[in-house]
Amino acid sequence: MENPIWGDSIFKRKKKADNIYTILKQVPIFSELKNKELSEVEKIVHRRKYKKSEPIINIGDPGLGMYIIVKGSVEITEEDNAGQKKTLAKLPDGAFFGDLALLDESPRSASAIALEDSDIIGFFRPDFLDLLYKKPKLGIKVLLALAKVIGERLRRTNELLVQIQQKKDVSGSG
Template sequence: MELKDILWTNIFKGRRKKDEAVESILQQVPAFSHLKPKEISLLASIVHRREYKKGEYIFYQGDPGLGMYIILQGEVLIQYTDPDGNKKDLAILRDGDFFGEIALIDESPRSASAICRIDSEIIGFFRPDLFEIIEKHPKLGIQIVLKLAEIIAERLRRTNQEVTQLKTELEALKLALEQTNQK
């Protein structure tokens, strides 16, 4: 490359590609998928990008909930540690997956840890960022909060169904055990 080419090279070209990648991932997240391109661009301008190394914790179980995370590229393990110190892997999340969205609504402690399984690039969208949007762009902020509420409600419905199913199975096992003991 000649000196002339170096002087006139578009130094912002690489940054725009990264911005487009963030916007593309944000558009795929259910909490933001209903937003217009201009709103997605606004959101992309305030989210936080960070690279994590394999084995690095994004957050620990018990940490205060500060916001949600979206995997731009990589792999994240969600892991629960019971009171006896036993670890249970709950989920493995990959490119485009998101987690921790309840923290945008509620600052309760994290119910599990998030650990990078491979080197990963993660987007963080934090509670103060959401409040800034609500303050500066109330209509957009309300749209995001309502969509988050829908996502949380759907997860709660699924959890209720699973608990009901487990209760039914437990009752059936209990009944079978009682019948076995009566014989």
């Protein structure tokens, strides 16, 4: 049981806030991992700091891996045919992006820019493939979780597609 006096002390909170396990635990692909497994992941992730307005990934660059926002916020943008930037999303602390690049090297479909000074964790395909070979049990856990995330996203996309199709059908028959 947590000590009521020291349990929520400023020191512990600081330690906890800085604890990479806590941050990784928030990300769906790592949420099922035990602390020992998270320590293996911790060894292969990269922690970076980005200044406000600094690009994190550029649209069209070869995909290399995913990023998790530890602190700060990130804007996801794409360019239309005229070269105009269009904001797709603004991501807060704990959000992640670029996860599809863990599977292949296809060009990035959008750019990501830090909206404020941000602390970000990068998890990349070569390290992920290395993990899959060296620690297959752990690698498969992460892979399965990644498949779930992508599957869920595909399901939502399908639902949206059906809704749009239905709207189109209704407006067409009306």
